[in-house]
Amino acid sequence: MSGKTLYDKLWDAHVVRRNDDGTCLLYIDRHLVHEVTSPQAFEGLRLAGRPLWRVDANLATADHNVPTTDRAKGIADPVSRLQVETLDQNCHDFGITEFGMNDARQGIVHVIGPEQGATLPGMTVVCGDSHTSTHGAFGALAFGIGTSEVEHVLATQCLILKKAKNMRVRVDGALPAGVTAKDIVLAIIGRIGTAGGTGHAIEFAGTAIEQLSVEGRMTVCNMAIEAGARAGMIAVDNKTIEYFRGRPYAPKGEMWDMAVKAWREMKSDADAKFDKEVVLNAADLKPQVSWGTSPEMVVPVDGAVPDPEQETDAVRRTGMQQALRYMGLKPGTPIRDIALDKIFIGSCTNSRIEDLRAAAKVVQGKRVAKNIKLAMVVPGSGLVKAQAEKEGLDKIFLDAGFEWRAPGCSMCLAMNADRLGPGERCASTSNRNFEGRQGAGGRTHLVSPAMAAAAAIAGHFVDVRGELE
Amino acid sequence: MQKFEKLTGLAAPLDRANVDTDAIIPKQYLKSIKRTGFGPSLFDDWRYLDPGEPGMDHSKRRINPDFVLNQPRYRGAQVLLARDNFGCGSSREHAPWALMDYGFRVIIAPSYADIFYNNSFKNGLLPIVLERDAVDLLFRETEATPGYRLTVDLAAQTVATPSGRVFKFEIDAFRRHCLLNGLDDIGLTLQHVDAIKTYEARRRQEAPWLFAK
Numbered sequence: 001m002s003g004k005t006l007y008d009k010l011w012d013a014h015v016v017r018r019n020d021d022g023t024c025l026l027y028i029d030r031h032l033v034h035e036v037t038s039p040q041a042f043e044g045l046r047l048a049g050r051p052l053w054r055v056d057a058n059l060a061t062a063d064h065n066v067p068t069t070d071r072a073k074g075i076a077d078p079v080s081r082l083q084v085e086t087l088d089q090n091c092h093d094f095g096i097t098e099f100g101m102n103d104a105r106q107g108i109v110h111v112i113g114p115e116q117g118a119t120l121p122g123m124t125v126v127c128g129d130s131h132t133s134t135h136g137a138f139g140a141l142a143f144g145i146g147t148s149e150v151e152h153v154l155a156t157q158c159l160i161l162k163k164a165k166n167m168r169v170r171v172d173g174a175l176p177a178g179v180t181a182k183d184i185v186l187a188i189i190g191r192i193g194t195a196g197g198t199g200h201a202i203e204f205a206g207t208a209i210e211q212l213s214v215e216g217r218m219t220v221c222n223m224a225i226e227a228g229a230r231a232g233m234i235a236v237d238n239k240t241i242e243y244f245r246g247r248p249y250a251p252k253g254e255m256w257d258m259a260v261k262a263w264r265e266m267k268s269d270a271d272a273k274f275d276k277e278v279v280l281n282a283a284d285l286k287p288q289v290s291w292g293t294s295p296e297m298v299v300p301v302d303g304a305v306p307d308p309e310q311e312t313d314a315v316r317r318t319g320m321q322q323a324l325r326y327m328g329l330k331p332g333t334p335i336r337d338i339a340l341d342k343i344f345i346g347s348c349t350n351s352r353i354e355d356l357r358a359a360a361k362v363v364q365g366k367r368v369a370k371n372i373k374l375a376m377v378v379p380g381s382g383l384v385k386a387q388a389e390k391e392g393l394d395k396i397f398l399d400a401g402f403e404w405r406a407p408g409c410s411m412c413l414a415m416n417a418d419r420l421g422p423g424e425r426c427a428s429t430s431n432r433n434f435e436g437r438q439g440a441g442g443r444t445h446l447v448s449p450a451m452a453a454a455a456a457i458a459g460h461f462v463d464v465r466g467e468l469e
Numbered sequence: 470m471q472k473f474e475k476l477t478g479l480a481a482p483l484d485r486a487n488v489d490t491d492a493i494i495p496k497q498y499l500k501s502i503k504r505t506g507f508g509p510s511l512f513d514d515w516r517y518l519d520p521g522e523p524g525m526d527h528s529k530r531r532i533n534p535d536f537v538l539n540q541p542r543y544r545g546a547q548v549l550l551a552r553d554n555f556g557c558g559s560s561r562e563h564a565p566w567a568l569m570d571y572g573f574r575v576i577i578a579p580s581y582a583d584i585f586y587n588n589s590f591k592n593g594l595l596p597i598v599l600e601r602d603a604v605d606l607l608f609r610e611t612e613a614t615p616g617y618r619l620t621v622d623l624a625a626q627t628v629a630t631p632s633g634r635v636f637k638f639e640i641d642a643f644r645r646h647c648l649l650n651g652l653d654d655i656g657l658t659l660q661h662v663d664a665i666k667t668y669e670a671r672r673r674q675e676a677p678w679l680f681a682k
């Protein structure tokens with residue numbers, strides 16, 4: 001018999017019951033809640049008169065709708081305000097701990113989970129948000145769920161699920177200078193496509209993944225969903241364990257030692273079998289830029305906008321043509337000639353302290369180009385913001401002409417006031433470049449924090465590898 | 470949950486791959502705290518020429534005549550034909566809510582994104598997977614034949630064309646059972662209260678830090 005994968009281990013440890021049809025009742029250790037996908041679930045509980053199964057397994061925050069300026073004034077948009085107030089009310093009524101809009105610990109749900117130690121290795125973590133895959137970076141099984149499932153977890157602490165297949169993406173070798181976790185994951189998606197991981201749980205492995213910081217690993221797992229996989233994960237190592245030491249929700253004392261012993265098992269056995277395996281060579285990777293309206297539409301920064309005429313598959317060709325029309329780009333245009341209007345550094349993909357440090361290093365002592373109408377930095381949480389300010393990063397950004405904002409999802413999906421206007425072109429460190437994602441008619445190019453920062457200074461894309469020398 | 474047994478309904482073709490949930494229902498509508506009323510905003514950016522906001526009277530907006538669902542011949546469609554990886558992107562259940570509210574009960578595509586696929590079943594929307602060739606044929610026939618109606622029989626797991634061609638589809642037995650009977654998952658799970666409690670008691674021993682307050 002072959003050994004178990006990390007996913008197999010996590011799954012097996014959480015099976016409450018195996019049903020006859022092959023589905024399982026799976027136990028959920030941590031449920032993260034935010035304002036957008038929860039109101040209908042709480043309403044469902046009320047209508048059915050159902051209590052919460054385990055109140056302390058839930059942790060809530062408001063992130064999608066919150067303003068990033070002038071928070072003292074509250075939320076101007078009445079529809080957004082009602083949604084945030086509804087979360088406050090629901091958490092109050094059901095007794096759930098919530099980091100409200102004005103709490104110092106508030107932030108993007110996927111940033112605060114690990115930051116608080118509310119996400120731990122070996123856990124099952126769910127949230128009504130597809131980027132819950134982020135938490136898999138710590139050897140947890142973490143995935144996004146819909147609102148019906150949010151209600152199901154609130155009422156039963158379980159989900160009815162069918163096990164996915166095992167897939168491993170290995171990135172071997174050392175990463176070249178100027179190439180980051182974001183470039184790794186964009187290159188993976190470019191290679192396997194947005195449906196490449198559908199039906200699978202992806203384990204990211206290989207020396208390049210091992211060498212990443214935990215923040216970098218979160219960036220990689222964050223975008224597993226963009227490769228079609230509901231869950232992405234990485235084995236536990238010393239970096240993972242050290243990250244949790246002293247975090248508010250992490251175990252202490254004897255309990256810590258006991259937990260660490262269990263966490264060390266959170267890795268695939270050497271003889272584990274995967275249904276699918278993809279291998280990339282880190283040395284070949286370059287900084288990536290997306291050119292289209294799907295995260296698989298990426299090229300290296302020294303490349304050019306591709307030509308649909310070269311595509312043989314008819315459905316794909318049409319997709320490329322539609323994307324180019326929407327993006328206002330011509331085939332063959334060098335990526336470095338694409339001029340930008342706005343720069344967004346933030347989102348659950350790239351808004352942690354390491355991301356802000358990387359961007360600050362590039363902009364230090366320079367000025368944002370004249371053609372850039374807005375360059376903004378939105379830290380992932382109040383604690384990240386405070387840390388950055390302690391290190392003086394806010395000063396570096398402000399001196400360069402960036403705006404320094406309060407934490408939240410912000411222009412990643414433009415549910416608050418931060419958005420692109422029609423036709424505006426943005427270098428963004430977020431995860432989705434879908435049509436209208438950052439504002440109706442807005443054009444998104446996905447890049448790493450260092451690449452976004454370098455583009456802000458130049459006014460167009462540049463190869464950050466040159467900038468760093 | 471609404472039951473699904475059998476339906477004969479007008480088909481409409483949406484000829485694009487990777488239709489994402491932002492396209493199905495743009496984020497500004499996600500601010501609603503209700504489950505209903507998303508139909509007029511389905512495919513909002515493609516369907517209208519002017520920008521949409523929640524609370525607007527959508528009947529007064531400028532219609533995009535080039536968008537396929539705006540063609541009079543597809544009015545009242547209940548079966549949506551789609552391409553690969555339909556519903557990719559976010560976990561928003563507002564996507565199936567909007568499709569249902571608009572009037573769709575069935576989607577037929579070669580593949581779906583996992584979360585969307587799962588969410589659909591929880592709301593009585595049936596996402597059918599057929600081979601690419603079969604989907605191609607349905608696209609061609611739908612476009613060539615005004616009033617083209619498909620008959621979907623969940624119990625028999627078949628899609629039948631007007632000319633009598635029948636395609637068989639696969640579906641999980643559990644999902645089929647729930648959909649045929651309109652069963653609510655939570656009610657089913659709560660039949661296993663004892664199993665959940667037994668599991669929790671064991672885990673409390675093995676991994677007490679997971680239960681520390």
Ligand code: SF4
Nearest residue numbers: 131347348409412413
């Ligand atoms: S930052 Fe963007 S992707 Fe992440 S949770 Fe917020 S909206 Fe979703």
